[in-house]
Amino acid sequence: MSWSPEISSSESSFFETLSAMFTSTFNQTATSQLTLTAPLGPPTEAPSDKLNALGLETGVALLHDHVNYVRLNPIVTDCHVVTADSDEGRKLNVPKVLAEFAGTPGASSAASPINGESYGTNLSGWTHYSVTDSLPHPFGLPGTTVLRYVIALRDEPDGLESLVAAAGGVMIHGGIKVVRAAEGRDGMDGFRERGEKKLWLQEWAEVRCWVGTGWYVSKTMRESHDEAHERFRAWWEKELRSRMGN
Numbered sequence: 001m002s003w004s005p006e007i008s009s010s011e012s013s014f015f016e017t018l019s020a021m022f023t024s025t026f027n028q029t030a031t032s033q034l035t036l037t038a039p040l041g042p043p044t045e046a047p048s049d050k051l052n053a054l055g056l057e058t059g060v061a062l063l064h065d066h067v068n069y070v071r072l073n074p075i076v077t078d079c080h081v082v083t084a085d086s087d088e089g090r091k092l093n094v095p096k097v098l099a100e101f102a103g104t105p106g107a108s109s110a111a112s113p114i115n116g117e118s119y120g121t122n123l124s125g126w127t128h129y130s131v132t133d134s135l136p137h138p139f140g141l142p143g144t145t146v147l148r149y150v151i152a153l154r155d156e157p158d159g160l161e162s163l164v165a166a167a168g169g170v171m172i173h174g175g176i177k178v179v180r181a182a183e184g185r186d187g188m189d190g191f192r193e194r195g196e197k198k199l200w201l202q203e204w205a206e207v208r209c210w211v212g213t214g215w216y217v218s219k220t221m222r223e224s225h226d227e228a229h230e231r232f233r234a235w236w237e238k239e240l241r242s243r244m245g246n
Contacts, residue, residue: 023169024214026207028221032229034059034178034199036237040246051244052180055199058240059178062232063159070131070151072231075224078132082150089128092150092165098123101173101206125154126163135220170217174205201229 034055063069070079082089133147149166159177164170180197203225209217 022211024207024209024211024217026214026218028205028207028218030203030225030229032201032233033183034201034233034236036240040241040244052197052199054243055236055240056178056180058243059199059201059236060158062236062239063176063178064155066127066129066153066160068235069160069232070129070153072228072235073133073224074227074231075133075135075220076131077134077146079129082128082130084126084128084152086128088130088150092128092152092163094126094152094163095123097163097165097171098173100171100208126152127154128152168210168213170207170209170213172205172207174203176201176203178202201232203229 040051067079067081070076084090084094129151131149131151133149134144135147137143137145147167149164149170151165152163153160156175156177158179159175161175162172164172164174166172179200179202181200182197205221207214207217207221
């Protein structure tokens with residue numbers, strides 16, 4: 001698995017240029033293969049097509065388990081639902097955050113919005129959560145910093161879409177899904193159109209933050225999401241084996 005950042009900085013007006021001087025805008029993507037650590041044993045005798053279908057169904061179901069999915073991130077210490085109209089929930093205005101990304105040049109270059117919906121053409125289905133992180137100090141200093149912020153998630157047929165509004169002007173529009181595709185980089189979604197089909201966990205994120213903290217945000221996301229992907233694979237394997245009676 002690898003995270004790949006891309007920086008975008010072009011603006012068209014004086015005020016946008018001034019704002020861009022203090023804003024870091026970048027994309028990160030990550031793809032991990034969902035594999036079993038060992039073959040399924042008796043009594044499992046399912047054909048490969050059935051096993052692949054169940055693996056895909058299981059992966060999507062786990063992504064739709066929002067709280068447990070969010071808690072896979074090693075820096076997350078708490079995640080619980082809040083109402084959108086509560087004092088905390090109002091810190092993340094879904095249409096406003098989506099509009100921010102709609103006006104970000106280059107922000108969508110690394111990934112297409114899930115299901116072809118471009119930046120909130122459908123604003124229904126969002127659930128707000130309060131999340132608490134225990135963040136490592138930058139520059140390797142001892143101790144951690146507690147950060148509490150709001151996210152909004154909504155289910156998609158193959159995964160979920162996410163929004164984050166955190167302290168310091170950090171905003172993230174992203175998504176994660178489970179796909180069955182051939183390994184490679186020829187297709188529009190980063191996979192080959194032909195070849196042996198495998199299961200993949202595919203994640204993308206569009207990030208806006210203060211330019212002075214862009215390096216730290218990118219580093220923290222890369223390291224924490226790498227571990228979250230591995231935790232998801234282990235969770236997926238355990239659930240798949242349970243469903244197969246293995």
